[in-house]
Amino acid sequence: MEKLKALKGFKDLLPGESEHWEAVSAVMRESFDAFGFSLIRTPILERTHLFTRSIGETTDIVEKEMYTFEDWDKKPVTLRPEGTASVVRAYLEKGLAIPTLPTKLYYQGPMFRHERPQAGRLRQFHQIGAEVIGSLDPQQDVELLSLLHDFFQRLEIKGLTLEINSLGCPTCRPPYREVLQGYLEKELSNLCEDCQRRYLSNPLRILDCKKAECKTIAQKAPVSSAHLCGECKDHFTQVQEGLQSLKIPYEVNTMLVRGLDYYTKTAFEMTTRNLGAQNAVAAGGRYDGLAQALGGPSTPAIGFAIGMERIMALMAESTDHKPHLKLFIVPLGETAHHRLFPILYQIRQKNIRSEIGQPNVALKRQMKQADRLGAEFVLIVGDNELAEGKVILRNMGTKAQLEIPLEHLLDGLTDQIRPLG
RNA sequence: GUGAGUGUAGCUCAAUGGUAGAGCACUGGUCUGUGGUUCCAGUGGUUGAGGGUUCGAUUCCCUUCACUCACCCCA
Structure with a gap:
């Protein structure tokens, strides 16, 4: 008989590790509670089009990584590949909007993506996420980033870098995209195969390519920050001023982009060099257009997601967490x-x-x-x-x-x- | 999807073209109602699977599967 074992990329959390997991969760509750966030738990299974509409039809996640299948009623359903879409769906569906105040929610749970597993990458992985829905204020970006900073400080994880960028908005991103494409057109033959394909589908991603030949080209490319509209530029400046006033260290990385289509304006990543090829421990950004894309009223919002397993890997040295018998x-x-x-x-x-x-x-x-x-x-x-x-x-x-x-x-x-x- | 590496005892790993060994763990003894240390002994393996070369393969070759890392992508 075939030996029964866990699916590829699906892991058991065993005694000894599970206690450590709970300890991190306890820190999460403390930190997120202090910042005024409330816990939300959404279903793991959703209608497929929730994700195709929010994440973007042409992203890798939607094109080849989702666990999608037919439900008993023949309608396509998907094991959630990320948390934001569900939270915004619940926000709209259940009317969680608070007049004059942004809604601040956080979640923790499993996400599913059918990728080839490697260090720091699983098919079922867990994210801690936070979303602030209903505010356009740059101060809100700062507050969210301060929560992120506080959380990692409480966990005493060292060697992290906060990188930020502005992706622009529907007013200024398309013109920038054209400028960028114009520059890349001349270098097209020098780009890697993937990037030649990206040139049409998602030219911004070329900035993020790891190949040496693309990197040198990307370094000379016109930067997004120089092409932001007045509003976006102002927003980005205020976010940076806010971070400075809180003495939260950060670096502007003009090459930083996001893999999900819904991001606008502020985008950020917490990275580390201690995690192999997967260097992002947390990432997020503003998504002012998402609620509307899901059929709701235009609602600005910002959020992030943290990779639970990646946190655990960074804290790996502490192994003996088994509770002792009294x-x-x-x-x-x-x-x-x-x-x-x-x-x-x-x-x-x-x-x-x-x-x-x-x-x-x-x-x-x-x-x-x-x-x-x-x-x-x-x-x-x-x-x-x-x-x-x-x-x-x-x-x-x-x-x-x-x-x-x-x-x-x-x-x-x-x-x-x-x-x- | 592409590439590379690794599969030997429950775990971590040795070794050899002549039917496998250590440490840890486990069991027992040293210690007949008192643990963790020491010392001694013992249990434990179709060397991932299938095929080929060979008198003989765990070792060499091929196929396959699994795991790992990297590309890709991302948390």
């Missing part, structure tokens, strides 16, 4: 086991992580089991103890042992264990 009960014989099993239930109700050994297993062996589970305390109860009406509590760290009367066992235990917990 108490291990060693019952020597059936009688002791019967007597202690109900007490174990009560102990657990007091939030003391505890286990009981099997009766009729040698004391030595049970001690070994207790040790392997990292138990701080061991309770030893055999026929001798039952006859004398008291039990032995051993502190595994100090090896100190003391006796507790059987009738006051629960109180005695909590007195001894709690203070050290």
